[in-house]
Amino acid sequence: MGLGAPKKTVIFNFFKNFYPGKKKVRNTLKVLMLGWELPPFFAGGVGMVCYHLTRALCQQGVDIIYVMPFGPRMIRSDYMRILIADHLFPRMRFRLKEIDSLLGAYETPESYDEEFRKYLASLSPRERAKALYGPNVFQEAYLFARKVRLIAMQEDFDIIHAHDHWTFPAAIEAKKATGKPLVIHVHITEFDKTGGMSVNQRVYEIERAGMHAADLIIVVSNFIKQRLINSYGVPPDKIRVVHNAAEAMNTNVYHDASKIKETDKIVLFIGRITLQKGPDYFVEAAKKVLEKDPNVKFIMAGTGDMLPRIIERVAELGIADKFIFPGFVTREEVAKLNKIADVFVMPSVSEPFGIVPLEAMWQETPAIISKQSGVSEVLNHVLKVDFWDVNDIANKILAVLHYRNLHDQLKHHGLLEVRSMTWEEPARKCIEIYKEVLRRK
Incomplete structure (x- = not known):
């Protein structure tokens, strides 16, 4: 390779040698999906929603690459590819140290700061100086964005679908890098988490940036749709409501009360x-x-x-x-x-x-x-x-x-x-939204 070769070629050479994804000819709809969690590595309801929705989408013929910032090394799925960004980069020979992330799906800046202080206290002075995580949750979100940008540049997909506002910076970077359309999925907003009191301005700005960068927005209720219109200035015609469904529960349980x-x-x-x-x-x-x-x-x-x-x-x-x-x-x-x-x-x-x-x-x-x-x-x-x-x-x-x-x-x-509230219907609606945004392109 000559001295004048573009840097992107160097990056892609690393990917071709050490990254498991290979481009191939296909006919199915393929989605690059971003999320913070997935069972069994999850903190709350959003993780369960992602699990059931992705399974139903795949059952209807959608091919999904699910990218998380962190998770167990052995996490596997029988119906979609799961990529853990923190685990991929050592294989790509980047100078990044692999450590467990401190960030959870329901983490607040304040609780993250407390976890970060505990993490730093557990390190030696030399390790503390070299710690790669930033001093707050925002820097970790932007670190994930840098990784997702590189993943998106190599992967073959039609559309980006991002869950949870902490993935929005990564989703925006993926869209910028590839020109692929972006759908974000709003499960909750900062106003809902705080009851409308003490809204964190930086969180709000991340949410709003993702909403305005998206081609279409999926919300889980009309309640949230009105929130986006009134508090985030999102045009109503950009929002699609897809209600969640019910998870089939094991009814053969016993508790001695x-x-x-x-x-x-x-x-x-x-x-x-x-x-x-x-x-x-x-x-x-x-x-x-x-x-x-x-x-x-x-x-x-x-x-x-x-x-x-x-x-x-x-x-x-x-x-x-x-x-x-x-x-x-x-x-x-x-x-x-x-x-x-x-x-x-x-x-x-x-x-x-x-x-x-x-x-x-x-x-x-x-x-x-x-x-x-x-x-x-x-x-x-x-x-x-x-x-x-x-x-x-x-x-x-x-x-x-x-x-x-x-x-x-x-x-x-x-x-x-x-x-009667099965996940087939939310999945079908998501597919229609994918097709709608692709027609616009």
Whole structure:
């Protein structure tokens, strides 16, 4: 190779020797999909959505390359290619040290800073000086963008599909490098995470940049569509609504709650204990329920920054003996808790969609959900409340607990409803969106 050869040729020579992707002739629709997580390496609902959506897309003939910034070295899929950016670069002979990422899908700049401080404290002075991760989550997102740009320049695909705002810088770089159209998938916004309070301006700017760089935007509800129009200045004709579906749950689960059930009914909350999820409204409603019926136990499963405050408030109200805080629960434990609950409550302040009530309904547990949620747009056999109306929440809890006919109707029809919500339909809509954006090009 002569001295005048372009640098890109040098990069591609490295790729050809050490990168597993090879271009080939094909006839199927091929998608470069970017995400922070995928089961079993995931932090929350977005990971499960990505899993079910990608599987349904592949079943309908779409070829997917799924790129994550980090993950287990042995992660595999039987239906799509998974590329872990952090693992690829040593093979490409770049001077990058491979270490576990500190970033999770629901990481905030503040929590990332705390994890980064712990990470630095574990290093020797020399290692600390050479640490490759930036001092905050934003620098890590932009590091991922640099890697994805190089991956995109080599891979063969038709369209870019990016989940989660932390992938938006990478998606923009991939679009710039290849000229391929970009679809972003908005599952949640900074306004929803914070309840509209203390919005992080830098996060907002990343979100907005991705939205305005995209050719089309998929949102999980009309609730989020209005958010994008009102708060991010996105034209309505650029947004397509694709509601999530329900994951088929294992109903053959057992949890021995006989000691509790001998005397008490069970009201269940599952979710992150954060402002967005409305745990404080759940507690205030519980107090009102107990004033009418003391034979009720409340289970609040999950962790989050509000948990200490919630525990303190429960003690202040004198109802600590009526609350159980099991902390973080696994998928199997979620199914067991839903199985024993008499009613599930989701009092979210701002919920873009909301998978958890669907999981409860799969276990034949009646659900009470916030009207300020995307899932309320598609569910009929549930009771709906405004998150702030603790009197209404309490009254509806008592109604489900005390009126057997109402309980049985919600239980039976709710199960039938959730069984009909399969992932084939969201996948079909995504394919139509892909085709629409490709026609524009």
